[in-house]
Amino acid sequence: MGLNIDRDDFTASDFRRFDERLQANLGVLQDLLRQPDFGAGDLSLGAELETYITDDDGRILPLNQRLLDDLQDPLVQLELNRFNIEYNLTPLPLAGRPFHALERQLLQALERLQGAAAAHRGRIVPIGILPTLRAEDLGEHAMTDLPRYRALERELKRLRGEDFSVEINGDDTIRVSSSHVVFEGANTSYQLHLRVEPERFADTFNTLQLVTPLVLALAANSPLFLQKRLWDETRIALFKQSVDCRLRDSGRWRQPSRVAFGQGWVRRSAWELFAETVALHPPIIPVCDDASPRRDGAPALAELRLHMGTVWPWNRAVYDPADGGHLRVEMRALPSGPTARDMAANSALVLGLVLGLRDDIEERLSAIPFRYAEYNFYRAAQSGLDARLLWPHRQHHRMVEMPIVELLERLLPYARSGLRAAGVAGDDAEPFLAVIGERLASRTNGAQWQRRVLARCEEHGASRLEACRLMLQHYCRGIASNRPVASWPTEV
DSSP states (O other): OOSOOOOOOOOHHHHHHHHHHHHHHHHHHHHHHTSTTTTOSOOEEEEEEEEEEEOTTSOBOOOHHHHHHHHOOTTEEEOSBTTEEEEEOOOEESSBSHHHHHHHHHHHHHHHHHHHHHTTTOEEEOOSSOTTOOGGGGSGGGBOOOHHHHHHHHHHHHHHOSOEEEEEESSSEEEEEESSSGGGGGOOBEEEEEEEOGGGHHHHHHHHHHHHHHHHHHHOOBOEETTEEOOTBTHHHHHHHHTOOOOTTOSSOOOOOSSOSOSSOOOSOTHHHHHHHHHHSOOSOOOOOSSOTTOSSSOOOHHHHHHHTTSOOSEEEEEEOGGGOEEEEEEOOOBOOSOHHHHHHHHHHHHHHHHHHGGGHHHHHTTSOHHHHHHHHHHHHHHGGGOEEEEEETTTTEEEEEEHHHHHHHHHHHHHHHHHHTTBOHHHHHHHHHHHHHHHHHTOOHHHHHHHHHHHHHHTTOOHHHHHHHHHHHHHHHHHHTOOGGGOOOOO
């Protein structure tokens, strides 16, 4: 989150000083973005993989600190809950053969984490939400004991003034509440980063917003929470509600959620997104850097980076002082898992669509107001491959509603051409786009596979919890095979 957080108690003067430095950071960033050579460099991609830690029966194991200590790897990070852990992959140039390299990194990361977990009779499960997770797993005891997480919870609770409530309706319905933010830690994701040319940031980010619902539906892998069948990508609703610090019916203006799809299309530059975040969301972890934001070299902008890390839009603008300073877009909507090959395929699809559609994105956006892109996002999360989405019709300049599978089949050629134009080798991209084609042909993503196997287990007389446990056993065998989820058997 930009700065090392070593305390969790703050004073009013801490918040005032932090706000002053935030405003100064914004001014520095604005000046920086006006420099013609800022952020110059080739396109590159990076990723973060979050996973669960469980035992062989699918019960969570709160071992993330032990695994961190055992591995002694700076790429491994602790997550909010003690049964989650994150591995940060090494950035890769987009030109050449990035997706086979990305798959290898994911396999190596899973192998390292699996080896460390096995030493404690555990295993690593890359999945959006663990099907066997139980309500008693999500008490205060679940939180990782770090100052940044204590500070985060304290301030969110202070702003909200009451328990965090979750209500999600799907095939089943769930209503739960907690005085802690531990529901947030039930979600694990696969976050993708793309380094972007500053002059093309607005077009790139807007295109990403437009295509995110498509890729989310195809990648959905979170149909269950506390054994309830909810959305195909339940993470979207659960994460938003689990850290919602807004008071309902308070008589005050209603701030947007800190977890949101966005407030509108970007008009000119990345600066708008940073400034918007500062304007709309009060700081919650006011830790200041001692260095001047206008020091020589690329400025750290530590307060701004920290503040951006306490607001969680599904696509986020990132400033990084590394490599002379540059901009990235962070894609946060995709779930963890099922396999390294599936996640690399999701990466190829979203990056290909962004690069293949951004050249004429202004024409497309004029036919789809932002609120309908947001509508698409939540419909995709709810219904996955069964969703019908709104899409801008270029010839008639209007929106049309289309089944998402048909829409993706029409857009796959744009993904191919986008990757080719970025210098990705054809024999690198094609195997992963073929995985996408297989998913579309079989109408199978991780969520659909989980639902089908769960139903079969229950048809054989298993209780819901036992069916979730059995389904997870099959899921873990699929992970080990690294075969795409669309080819996994559903017999039990």
